[in-house]
Amino acid sequence: MSTDPAPNPHATAEQVEAARHDPKLANVLYHDWEAGSYDDKWSISYDERCVSYAADRFRLVAGDTGWPYERALELGCGTGFFLLNLMQAGAATKGSVTDLSPGMVQAALRNAKGLGLDVDGRVADAERIPYDDDSFDLVVGHAVLHHIPDVEGALREVLRVLEPGGRFVFAGEPTMIGDFYARRLGALTWKATTTITKLPALQGWRRPQTELDESSRAAALEALVDIHTFDPADLEAMARRAGAPDARVATEEFAAAMLGWPVRTFEAAVPPGKLGMGWAMFAYRSWQRLSWLDQNLLSRVVPRAWFYNALITGTKPVR
Template sequence: MAGKETSAPQDPAPNPHATAEQIEAAWRDPKLANVLYHDWEAGTYDEKWSISYDERCITYATDRFRAVAGEESWPYPRAMELGSGTGFFLLNLMQGGVIKQGSVTDLSPGMVQVALRNAENLGLDVDGRVADAERIPYDDDTFDLVIGHAVLHHIPDVPAAFREVLRVLKPGGRFVFAGEPTKIGDSYARRLGQLTWWLTTNVTKLGPLRSWRRPQSELDESSRAAALEAVVDLHTFDPSDLERVARDAGGTDVRAVTEELSAALFGWPVRTFEAAVPQEKLGLRWKLFAYRAWQRLSWLDERVLSKAVPRNLFYNVLITGKKAA
């Protein structure tokens, strides 16, 4: 039966301070875990991941889109971001001229709230809904483009989500998902992150470096939230398997590419270090160093390593395809 976009009841309010009982229940319910974890992170998510809505991230987003989907049909009249978080991918693609009108959807009310606030601050034409990716609350044939960034690995039933994406796309419409972890890439990234966290939080216990240690209450809260990552991060992907899932759901012209090998080996320790120390200790020089080093390594990955290294060794997989016209 065709899906129906109805006048749904008011979206639930964000819950950034989950109780111990809710967290215990979340260990048995991946969707609840995603809501609690991302509501907790919504207010600081952009800062944590160095997300901005300026030329730096506009270029990053449009380059990711172009790498897998090319530049046909820009701008797309209406697009939806699935699992939008704070709106990073959609809002920067809109500023980059890829999309004219957008809709943000996320299972987390806190993330939808922040994404809409970001869109308003940027003066962009965006609406939003709290939505389950396995039951998208929009009519058939609604969107010219459906996008997502780092969302598929949070969805319990990825094949169902792809079927829903294709349902709400117009005939000939395109989907683009980026920022998904490969099986091998996730393995080395997690190990690097865990080692960096352990080293940083222990070294900053030493007397001369104590000013570089975040308050214990903040570290404890970060550890508690990080523990939920074992529940919210449900999948890693082999590029060929992900292509097969999209085709089985009815996608055509399906294509996956991968990126970030040396950039990921550098980036994950850097991001973990930044999360473990007080933000005021890291000034503009640090941010410029980290960003420029990542840029150079990304160039190395794209221009050199991608021609010599199997695609499943890279950290990120991006996938695109279309709904049959």
């Protein structure tokens, strides 16, 4: 029988206030709150689209030499997006998912079961990973490091549970400059959408006020759980201090982020299902084209710190 705590899907105003002084509590409350709708909110799937996305992020920073890894661990798994799609791509054969949020661990295990993947899971703190030394040959995470109070301590834990020669790959981490413009684009889009849809002719595009209020409370929690942004050079140095002398950072999404953040915010501000598949394909293909532009042209002339996403990899030294 599992001893993991039960999810708490709806934080009270009092709990949100308490979370202002406790970033780990904020992470649990926010991610339990979002667990049931997280895949829809972020357009997460477990089909070829997201399998390719996850595999491409991994290859961008670490290549695919050594595939498949025998045993992989995901920190801050959320609904399992990164590890489950990597497993489907052939990166690993057996997986373990961990998250501070019980709701997210449950969602990830449901998704793994539905996909027929060999995955177990535990509620766990990334600063105190509950596995023995040398337990895994791959540790991954997506958009998790910026939620962890002690990032360097968590990276030391990652290296502890890795076998000698084992690799870690973390993707989807916000850069300082990228976060600055992304948040402002998102806030402007939310204000514009929720204001315009008050007009009588556009009321059908407005989510009920109770849902908008709940989204605003969730956003208040989200502001608390996003603890860090990263300078790529500083993140590399942090990982090297933690014990990975070959750590390196790549970045991606500049033009793509300028589109992606307004698109995702707009999708969250209108009723679910209102936009349809045509919109989804337009958004995805536009993001693909801008990502191509970022990778093949802008990455040659734009400083890496200006891109939105940082990805980091390194290995545990062989004794």
